[in-house]
Amino acid sequence: MKFSITILGCNSAIPTLHRNPSAQILNVHESLFLIDCAEGTQIQLLKYKIRLQRINHILISHLHGDHYFGLIGLLSSFHLLGRKNEIHVYAQEALKKILDIQLLASETKLTYPLIFHPINPEVHENIFEDDKLCINTFPVKHSIPTCGFLFKEKQAERNIRKEILSQIKIPYSEFDKIKKGADYISPKGVIYKNADLTLDPPPSRSYAYCTDTCYYEQIIPHIKDVDLLYHEATFMQNKAKSASEKFHSTTKDAATIAKKANVKKLVIGHYSSRYDDLEPLLSEAKNEFPNTYLAEDGKVFEID
Amino acid sequence: MKFSITILGCNSAIPTLHRNPSAQILNVHESLFLIDCAEGTQIQLLKYKIRLQRINHILISHLHGDHYFGLIGLLSSFHLLGRKNEIHVYAQEALKKILDIQLLASETKLTYPLIFHPINPEVHENIFEDDKLCINTFPVKHSIPTCGFLFKEKQAERNIRKEILSQIKIPYSEFDKIKKGADYISPKGVIYKNADLTLDPPPSRSYAYCTDTCYYEQIIPHIKDVDLLYHEATFMQNKAKSASEKFHSTTKDAATIAKKANVKKLVIGHYSSRYDDLEPLLSEAKNEFPNTYLAEDGKVFEID
Numbered sequence: 001m002k003f004s005i006t007i008l009g010c011n012s013a014i015p016t017l018h019r020n021p022s023a024q025i026l027n028v029h030e031s032l033f034l035i036d037c038a039e040g041t042q043i044q045l046l047k048y049k050i051r052l053q054r055i056n057h058i059l060i061s062h063l064h065g066d067h068y069f070g071l072i073g074l075l076s077s078f079h080l081l082g083r084k085n086e087i088h089v090y091a092q093e094a095l096k097k098i099l100d101i102q103l104l105a106s107e108t109k110l111t112y113p114l115i116f117h118p119i120n121p122e123v124h125e126n127i128f129e130d131d132k133l134c135i136n137t138f139p140v141k142h143s144i145p146t147c148g149f150l151f152k153e154k155q156a157e158r159n160i161r162k163e164i165l166s167q168i169k170i171p172y173s174e175f176d177k178i179k180k181g182a183d184y185i186s187p188k189g190v191i192y193k194n195a196d197l198t199l200d201p202p203p204s205r206s207y208a209y210c211t212d213t214c215y216y217e218q219i220i221p222h223i224k225d226v227d228l229l230y231h232e233a234t235f236m237q238n239k240a241k242s243a244s245e246k247f248h249s250t251t252k253d254a255a256t257i258a259k260k261a262n263v264k265k266l267v268i269g270h271y272s273s274r275y276d277d278l279e280p281l282l283s284e285a286k287n288e289f290p291n292t293y294l295a296e297d298g299k300v301f302e303i304d
Numbered sequence: 305m306k307f308s309i310t311i312l313g314c315n316s317a318i319p320t321l322h323r324n325p326s327a328q329i330l331n332v333h334e335s336l337f338l339i340d341c342a343e344g345t346q347i348q349l350l351k352y353k354i355r356l357q358r359i360n361h362i363l364i365s366h367l368h369g370d371h372y373f374g375l376i377g378l379l380s381s382f383h384l385l386g387r388k389n390e391i392h393v394y395a396q397e398a399l400k401k402i403l404d405i406q407l408l409a410s411e412t413k414l415t416y417p418l419i420f421h422p423i424n425p426e427v428h429e430n431i432f433e434d435d436k437l438c439i440n441t442f443p444v445k446h447s448i449p450t451c452g453f454l455f456k457e458k459q460a461e462r463n464i465r466k467e468i469l470s471q472i473k474i475p476y477s478e479f480d481k482i483k484k485g486a487d488y489i490s491p492k493g494v495i496y497k498n499a500d501l502t503l504d505p506p507p508s509r510s511y512a513y514c515t516d517t518c519y520y521e522q523i524i525p526h527i528k529d530v531d532l533l534y535h536e537a538t539f540m541q542n543k544a545k546s547a548s549e550k551f552h553s554t555t556k557d558a559a560t561i562a563k564k565a566n567v568k569k570l571v572i573g574h575y576s577s578r579y580d581d582l583e584p585l586l587s588e589a590k591n592e593f594p595n596t597y598l599a600e601d602g603k604v605f606e607i608d
Contacts, residue, residue: 013380014385017347017350039374039377040344043344046319065410066380069376069377069380076317076370080318081318101405105367105396
């Protein structure tokens with residue numbers, strides 16, 4: 001089952017010709033979640049052949065424009081394409097007013113229900129849960145209120161061993177209970193232990209999204225041991241002062257957080273437009289945390 | 305002296321990979337005016353190497369998103385680049401609130417003065433005038449209040465004939481009066497007629513921008529005899545019913561207006577995303593008005 005991230009934009013506020021500002025698609029078992037939505041995100045979706053209508057959930061980390069200016073355009077395009085399905089937006093309350101005032105100015109009555117879920121970025125909260133995924137927010141530290149997102153796949157059910165089914169006859173009606181961990185008792189009273197009937201499910205996977213933030217150790221408990229961490233690295237280490245003044249991180253900050261949180265893999269992004277070549281940023285982060293990768297527009301990171 | 309239009313976006317509301325929605329740059333003697341500002345306009349400016357800091361005036365025809373969603377991003381980039389010069393925005397009053405609420409959400413205090421000039425799209429009014437250019441609005445007919453823009457170059461001064469200056473000695477202090485049409489009287493009382501001293505200046509040039517609008521003959525007096533008319537042609541003639549229902553124009557509508565207004569050249573644009581190949585639209589318009597051209601992203605139309 002799919003669990004992947006597609007980078008739609010990896011730059012900080014000012015776009016460049018090859019790097020759009022923040023937006024990503026998380027694909028969880030073919031359900032698509034859009035994380036942040038900078039200006040131009042709908043063009044990036046077109047470019048990377050991601051069908052707009054497959055997106056049902058949009059999460060916005062904070063209200064700097066490079067994280068949401070593309071949202072109203074995307075919502076308008078959904079409307080013009082005649083969308084009927086609900087769209088769920090998770091963001092700070094103020095964004096609702098920003099969307100409403102623009103829909104009012106164009107006299108637009110959306111063709112689909114827009115369900116707005118207000119986020120309080122100051123606290124750690126659960127904002128989404130279904131049978132496959134759970135999403136929690138956690139506060140990060142930036143110049144305005146901002147949160148990170150932790151996406152955690154639900155533990156899958158146990159797998160019934162195929163060879164068992166050819167040895168003993170188990171009614172189909174018992175499958176669900178066995179997958180959930182129950183033993184099986186045959187009509188003759190024979191007890192088959194669950195451990196003999198099933199195999200462990202694959203471990204559940206997790207992804208943490210942390211941008212924009214300065215170096216902030218309080219996020220570590222929230223992102224501990226995740227499979228993949230996206231952490232901003234706006235600047236190289238020689239710009240540590242600028243980073244700190246602007247509540248952003250350096251390459252080393254991101255890598256140190258990854259190391260201390262014991263994550264499996266780190267992806268850095270949200271680069272300042274000053275950097276044409278990103279290899280020096282990668283190299284700096286790798287010095288601290290070797291399993292680091294560069295976010296680049298169009299790149300896909302699969303979590304196996 | 306330059307008088308040209310650069311097309312930054314020629315599509316209607318839903319962008320395609322090769323056609324951005326509405327935005328254009330008018331260059332009048334190296335002063336740049338941005339006309340409409342769809343999402344992605346700042347990327348188009350980058351792509352076509354037009355320096356952001358050279359733009360001082362932005363005009364917005366109406367408040368459908370495909371004509372202004374890129375404005376807040378552009379204004380934010382001006383800010384992040386540390387702009388100091390005033391920027392003048394000409395648009396309907398509601399846009400001011402839309403900008404303000406977004407600047408407030410990001411706690412942004414712009415580094416430059418943003419001067420907002422409210423437009424009343426229901427009337428014909430003069431919204432700008434300097435020594436080179438005059439801009440008037442006029443109402444067009446769309447599903448929400450919308451105006452067109454007429455850009456008229458000021459009549460240049462008369463040119464003093466070079467060969468005259470080698471024949472008679474005219475003090476430099478008299479040049480301005482002569483350029484404005486005065487005769488010259490020498491210290492000995494000889495009268496030199498202005499018609500003998502000067503040549504006619506080049507005729508003043510004009511450009512009219514009409515989008516979005518259905519076929520609307522009331523615009524003709526405002527755009528009569530212009531050198532260049534941009535008129536939307538969202539649909540081909542076989543979609544005349546759709547065009548009319550959505551208050552848009554067909555190719556034939558645009559060409560008929562061009563013909564009746566006796567304009568010199570017509571550029572069509574604001575194409576529906578349904579059209580991959582634009583040649584059939586051009587061909588249809590040319591049947592009615594032969595001197596028609598297609599707007600395409602990046603194309604420049606010089607008015608000589």
